[in-house]
Amino acid sequence: MKALLLENIHPDAVRPLEDAGLEVVQRRSALGERDLAAAMSGVALLGIRSKTQVTDAVLAGAPNLLAVGAFCIGTDQIDLAAASARGVAVFNAPYSNTRSVVELTLAEIIALTRRLTEKDQAMHAGRWDKSATGAHEVRGRTLGIVGYGNIGAQLSVVSEALGMRVVFYDTADKLALGNARRCVSMDELLEVSDVVSLHVDGRPSNSSLFGEKEFSRMRQGALFLNLCRGFVIDHEALRHHLVSGHLAGAAVDVFPEEPRSAGEEFVSVLRGLPNVILTPHIGGSTEEAQADIGAFVGAKLADFVTDGATPLSVNMPQLALPPASGSHRLAHVHRNIPGVMAEMNSVLAAHGVNVEAQLLGTRGDLGYALTDIGVDYPEDAVDQLRALSPTVRLRVLS
């Protein structure tokens, strides 16, 4: 079986795939739709990052494809519905760069609170200004975290270790970690926070979540950070509140429109403002995160190939059976309709095949069953299972 890894995926991805018996082919660049379709012949696993589009047409021309690994966080570049319809599992790395984002956020909170970039720029311009005016400690200040998911919760724990008070607001029920206090509304959070940091996800309803009204409710002299998604804030409104002196500073890592390549100019109304840190969407970009993503997604793909395991898959029902010795495993992707398991087990029983372990999971229109059977089974039984009308894909794993 062949694994094709595009977009210069970290070498830590290769070992688990080779250990699972795959021949790994690596390419540095992304491929356009036509070139990708041509390259898919005989490919069982495809690894991509954010630039390669895995379209319905690419999937249609890749009958051997078992799974796609997105060696990044987002999976917008993959037609998930088309992948699911073909029983192609999709995996990503939801946690691998969480810590990297948290560390950049903390660094920026301290840098903004001390007005560090201004001091740095003055020194590079030959100006020696030792004044303490406007420079503060973060200890004792209140950090308001909007979105208490993987990143928000981790930020909560680490910033408390620096002596900050933490409040948070999340639309979902979340366990408050450490001494963090949950706010019942975003307004409550804005009223009490010296620093507001956004860490919500990219659901469409979060578009323009933070605009004139929300900035106006922030405390005089407060700091604002956005390292989640560009479209959640109104940059004109943020500029207005910085220029007026209502807000003391801001750090922004994500933008509604970002340059597609290094040569393209970065255009923003936030450019040139004092005590505003602008970074080119690098919250998660560390060598540690890249290595972790490589190893994490590589292992997920390898486990799926060898054991049929799908925990943390983006599109498949999530299940795993412990690796079985002395048996074969049937990995059966099927349409989620009544009676499939009964049909399947009748076929096995009619051929005298004993079921040693079995697990079923469903997700939307898709069902997935792992069934361990003895090593001696008639091929005819497998042919009949493949021919069942709800069957999307059947693999026999040894």
Ligand SMILES: NC(=O)c1ccc[n+]([C@@H]2O[C@H](COP(=O)([O-])OP(=O)(O)OC[C@H]3O[C@@H](n4cnc5c(N)ncnc54)[C@H](O)[C@@H]3O)[C@@H](O)[C@H]2O)c1
């Ligand atoms: N800057 C970067 O390089 C970088 C890197 C990684 C992740 N991110 C972004 O950071 C964000 C957070 O990532 P995560 O892994 O913590 O996601 P997550 O899904 O674990 O957490 C998001 C949280 O936001 C909450 N939420 C959603 N909408 C909300 C709203 N309107 N008000 C309050 N809470 C709301 C959700 O309930 C959830 O708890 C995502 O948007 C992700 O794309 C950016």
